[in-house]
Amino acid sequence: xxxxxxxxxxxxxxxxxxxxxxxxxxxxxxxxxxxxxxxxxxxxxxxxxxxxxxxxxxxxxxxxxxxxxxxxxxxxxxxxxxxxxxxxxxxxxxxxxxxxxxxxxxxxxxxxxxxxxxxxxxxxxxxxxxxxxxxxxxxxxxxxxxxxxxxxxxxxxxxxxxxx
Amino acid sequence: xxxxxxxxxxxxxxxxxxxxxxxxxxxxxxxxxxxxxxxxxxxxxxxxxxxxxxxxxxxxxxxxxxxxxxxxxxxxxxxxxxxxxxxxxxxxxxxxxxxxxxxxxxxxxxxxxxxxxxxxxxxxxxxxxxxxxxxxxxxxxxxxxxxxxxxxxxxxxxxxxxxx
Amino acid sequence: xxxxxxxxxxxxxxxxxxxxxxxxxxxxxxxxxxxxxxxxxxxxxxxxxxxxxxxxxxxxxxxxxxxxxxxxxxxxxxxxxxxxxxxxxxxxxxxxxxxxxxxxxxxxxxxxxxxxxxxxxxxxxxxxxxxxxxxxxxxxxxxxxxxxxxxxxxxxxxxxxxxx
Amino acid sequence: xxxxxxxxxxxxxxxxxxxxxxxxxxxxxxxxxxxxxxxxxxxxxxxxxxxxxxxxxxxxxxxxxxxxxxxxxxxxxxxxxxxxxxxxxxxxxxxxxxxxxxxxxxxxxxxxxxxxxxxxxxxxxxxxxxxxxxxxxxxxxxxxxxxxxxxxxxxxxxxxxxxx
Numbered sequence: 001x002x003x004x005x006x007x008x009x010x011x012x013x014x015x016x017x018x019x020x021x022x023x024x025x026x027x028x029x030x031x032x033x034x035x036x037x038x039x040x041x042x043x044x045x046x047x048x049x050x051x052x053x054x055x056x057x058x059x060x061x062x063x064x065x066x067x068x069x070x071x072x073x074x075x076x077x078x079x080x081x082x083x084x085x086x087x088x089x090x091x092x093x094x095x096x097x098x099x100x101x102x103x104x105x106x107x108x109x110x111x112x113x114x115x116x117x118x119x120x121x122x123x124x125x126x127x128x129x130x131x132x133x134x135x136x137x138x139x140x141x142x143x144x145x146x147x148x149x150x151x152x153x154x155x156x157x158x159x160x161x162x163x164x
Numbered sequence: 165x166x167x168x169x170x171x172x173x174x175x176x177x178x179x180x181x182x183x184x185x186x187x188x189x190x191x192x193x194x195x196x197x198x199x200x201x202x203x204x205x206x207x208x209x210x211x212x213x214x215x216x217x218x219x220x221x222x223x224x225x226x227x228x229x230x231x232x233x234x235x236x237x238x239x240x241x242x243x244x245x246x247x248x249x250x251x252x253x254x255x256x257x258x259x260x261x262x263x264x265x266x267x268x269x270x271x272x273x274x275x276x277x278x279x280x281x282x283x284x285x286x287x288x289x290x291x292x293x294x295x296x297x298x299x300x301x302x303x304x305x306x307x308x309x310x311x312x313x314x315x316x317x318x319x320x321x322x323x324x325x326x327x328x
Numbered sequence: 329x330x331x332x333x334x335x336x337x338x339x340x341x342x343x344x345x346x347x348x349x350x351x352x353x354x355x356x357x358x359x360x361x362x363x364x365x366x367x368x369x370x371x372x373x374x375x376x377x378x379x380x381x382x383x384x385x386x387x388x389x390x391x392x393x394x395x396x397x398x399x400x401x402x403x404x405x406x407x408x409x410x411x412x413x414x415x416x417x418x419x420x421x422x423x424x425x426x427x428x429x430x431x432x433x434x435x436x437x438x439x440x441x442x443x444x445x446x447x448x449x450x451x452x453x454x455x456x457x458x459x460x461x462x463x464x465x466x467x468x469x470x471x472x473x474x475x476x477x478x479x480x481x482x483x484x485x486x487x488x489x490x491x492x
Numbered sequence: 493x494x495x496x497x498x499x500x501x502x503x504x505x506x507x508x509x510x511x512x513x514x515x516x517x518x519x520x521x522x523x524x525x526x527x528x529x530x531x532x533x534x535x536x537x538x539x540x541x542x543x544x545x546x547x548x549x550x551x552x553x554x555x556x557x558x559x560x561x562x563x564x565x566x567x568x569x570x571x572x573x574x575x576x577x578x579x580x581x582x583x584x585x586x587x588x589x590x591x592x593x594x595x596x597x598x599x600x601x602x603x604x605x606x607x608x609x610x611x612x613x614x615x616x617x618x619x620x621x622x623x624x625x626x627x628x629x630x631x632x633x634x635x636x637x638x639x640x641x642x643x644x645x646x647x648x649x650x651x652x653x654x655x656x
Binding site: 042124126129146 | 202203204205206207208209210275276282283284286287288289290291292293294295297298299306307308309310311324325
Binding site for chain 4: 366367368369370371372373374439440446447448450451452453454455456457458459461462463470471472473474475488489
């Protein structure tokens, strides 16, 4: 259950950091992704972390989704985790699902940035990685300790959870 | 994939907190388990968290393991996560596996307490919960983003990881 | 050096928390101020914490500053710390200084909210409290481990520090 | 009020880190002191941080205290902060006070390591630095938001605070 696995980073809330100058949470490509630090804390040794995009998912367009699909196809690994903004995570999941890529793909992200106390980032990333080890080929989402097929992956904006 | 799930707390490093008086990390039953706080941060709504024991796993004896097995049997849920010290996690897993309980049981824990910065607690607990949603009946362990059958669950004391 | 001391909370970045719905850092009166939690962590027993305002300092007006001055006057204590947004901290300091209140008043705040990892909140609040114990009557600011008379208290927006 | 200042690191609880192998909090010279990271978070630019010792203060001996005194004397700065274990902080303060070094020396430390959530490290270090800017020559301690002359600096082991 432990063949090679690749994490594709696409941005989203999980990677936002506080910018004192803007007095806001922003995606800062210079600061980089939180994913390597989360893996180190989790004592998880994954062969590859690849930054495909670094965008708020509400700003993703068709070309961005095509780039994600291309990265899934190009990966030598059969199991992939994609970190993604929560706003359009379901849309990307269903897009990838329609392409029948023949791999196990698990999307995850966070409602609160990894840089903020009380974040759900480590919890969700750990969940996605464990699920990616055992799920069948297809496209899935892991949020809040739950596992969703692509068709049911949708943020409930009233509760801030993925309720399926 | 989202039927009811129960978490059984047994103690271990994941739940140690700093005691300024002892100037050490200790299991403090008064402070309680870190698990509810980890679930809240993970935005995870699990029906039941049950404290069965609150012990360093190196101090667990046969009666303790029997109490864990009894709690698994008594639970109305078919999917359980057990938080456990890393020292004898594998031993407890194999003990439970031998009892053929007919449920999906996933053990997890942490190498660094949830109360310490850079802990692996949330990462591992999130992993165990997601895996418990999808794994077949049997006894498993989730650590470091990996999933192990009971037979292969063992801490590598040289690396501080579960390497299978 | 340890007579009674009062902390007046007025809001500012120090008290911002992540709102997952707004996907932003906000002042949330319902969540309350970070100050009591910072004092608890600092093992500091201060008699009184009083919320006077809960505003971004860029939105403070003359009536707000008059309310702060009234709270300083009304306090039975002779030593006060005021938590305040950094944007107009200097302006409020000089306003209070002009009123010749006859008390030791120390303003402080944070460039990064207490709710974000790597915050300067505890560092600055601890500094303000210690300084308030020993400074002469007058109006002062403590930021970045430095102590400024009101006349010299000004954020350098290029460096994000108070450089005097 | 902002002339050059030096921080002398001597170890103590403030610098303890979790060692997963020992399953304990330890002083790890390889990991280094927490002080530079605390200063960075506090946005504090201090010219010099110097590690004199890296010991639990209960293990300090006369030679260690002589080394601290020598470092105070050798420093070109007139204002020094010394991070120190809480167990014998008062003893070191009174030893230094007896030497009449002619400088402003402020001792501080932590009851909970900087590496543990809810630490008092940043609060105390920020307090010591601000106090060191304004206190007269002599030896002082800053803990829990309070300022103590050397004669009154003593941990109350029942409360975990310095109560004077």
